[in-house]
Amino acid sequence: QKEVEQNSGPLSVPEGAIASLNCTYSDRGSQSFFWYRQYSGKSPELIMFIYSNGDKEDGRFTAQLNKASQYVSLLIRDSQPSDSATYLCAVEVGGGGNKLTFGTGTQLKVEL
Amino acid sequence: GAVVSQHPSRVICKSGTSVKIECRSLDFQATTMFWYRQFPKKSLMLMATSNEGSKATYEQGVEKDKFLINHASLTLSTLTVTSAHPEDSSFYICSAWGQAEEQYFGPGTRLTVT
Numbered sequence: 001q002k003e004v005e006q007n008s009g010p011l012s013v014p015e016g017a018i019a020s021l022n023c024t025y026s027d028r029g030s031q032s033f034f035w036y037r038q039y040s041g042k043s044p045e046l047i048m049f050i051y052s053n054g055d056k057e058d059g060r061f062t063a064q065l066n067k068a069s070q071y072v073s074l075l076i077r078d079s080q081p082s083d084s085a086t087y088l089c090a091v092e093v094g095g096g097g098n099k100l101t102f103g104t105g106t107q108l109k110v111e112l
Numbered sequence: 113g114a115v116v117s118q119h120p121s122r123v124i125c126k127s128g129t130s131v132k133i134e135c136r137s138l139d140f141q142a143t144t145m146f147w148y149r150q151f152p153k154k155s156l157m158l159m160a161t162s163n164e165g166s167k168a169t170y171e172q173g174v175e176k177d178k179f180l181i182n183h184a185s186l187t188l189s190t191l192t193v194t195s196a197h198p199e200d201s202s203f204y205i206c207s208a209w210g211q212a213e214e215q216y217f218g219p220g221t222r223l224t225v226t
Contacts, residue, residue: 034215043205043220044156088155090215098144098209104155 004091006103014111019076021106023089026070032092033065033072034100037085044088048074079110115139116208118218125196125225132192133221135206141186142208146215147179150203162189162206196225 003026013019021035032051036044050056050063050072062075072091076083086105093099115138125131135145143164148156160181161169168181180192193200205220 036217041222043203043217046214046216049214098215099146099158099161100215101158102155 004089004101004103006087006089006106008104009107010109011106012109012111013079015079015081017079017110019079019083019108019110021074021076021087021089021108023072023074023103024070025072025089025091025101027091027093027101028067028070030091030093033063034090034092035061035063035072035074036088036090036102037083038088038105039085047087076108079108081110081112084108084110116206116216116218118206118221120221121219122222123224125223127197127225128195130192130194131196131223132190133204133206133223135189135191135208135218137187137208140208140210142189143186145183145189145206145208147181147189147191148205148207150205150220156205159191164189193223196223198225201225 005024034049035047037047038044048061048063050065053065053067056063060077064073086107088105089103090100117136119134145162147159150156158171159174162181162183164183164186170176178194183189201224203220203222206218207215209215
């Protein structure tokens with residue numbers, strides 16, 4: 001069964017710290033990986049996507065992908081209270097069709 | 113980035129009635145759109161893939177006769193929840209792939225069936 005797993009949290013970090021969010025997936029055929037942020041009552045918004053092994057940085061966000069370990073993570077540097085949200089990891093299902101499988105999300109709380 | 117809109121944003125209906133939700137891609141053409149539902153504190157569950165000009169592809173366990181999907185144009189897909197019941201109350205979200213191969217989500221429609 002193709003699954004995406006995340007720790008539901010909540011993950012609490014102090015303002016200014018680095019938040020580390022992790023995700024594992026079961027489908028070795030997956031090629032594309034996405035991180036979405038979802039505020040309560042709102043729809044997900046795309047933060048980053050990553051296709052290749054290694055790190056990809058965009059501002060305060062860094063996505064890390066290790067296909068051998070089937071692991072993808074998101075680092076948020078200098079965490080702000082406005083980063084408090086649920087972060088969803090999504091994996092494009094192998095075999096085409098552009099379908100995404102989502103993890104259950106990790107709730108992040110950035111405390112003052 | 114690409115913009116996807118949904119209408120209505122919120123709807124309350126009585127049990128037994130039908131509700132139509134529209135999903136539009138505003139600045140790009142989308143041959144494929146997706147419909148998700150999300151229960152409180154749960155993740156998104158893909159319901160179906162909406163294909164322009166052809167029948168939708170439903171995920172296992174989703175009743176195609178209850179959740180009617182029509183993708184009549186390259187910018188519009190509709191989801192009709194037929195004979196809605198309280199257990200259909202949920203947050204329905206559509207999405208479409210933009211030209212940069214990123215999936216963008218609409219703002220969602222919160223359906224409450226009384």
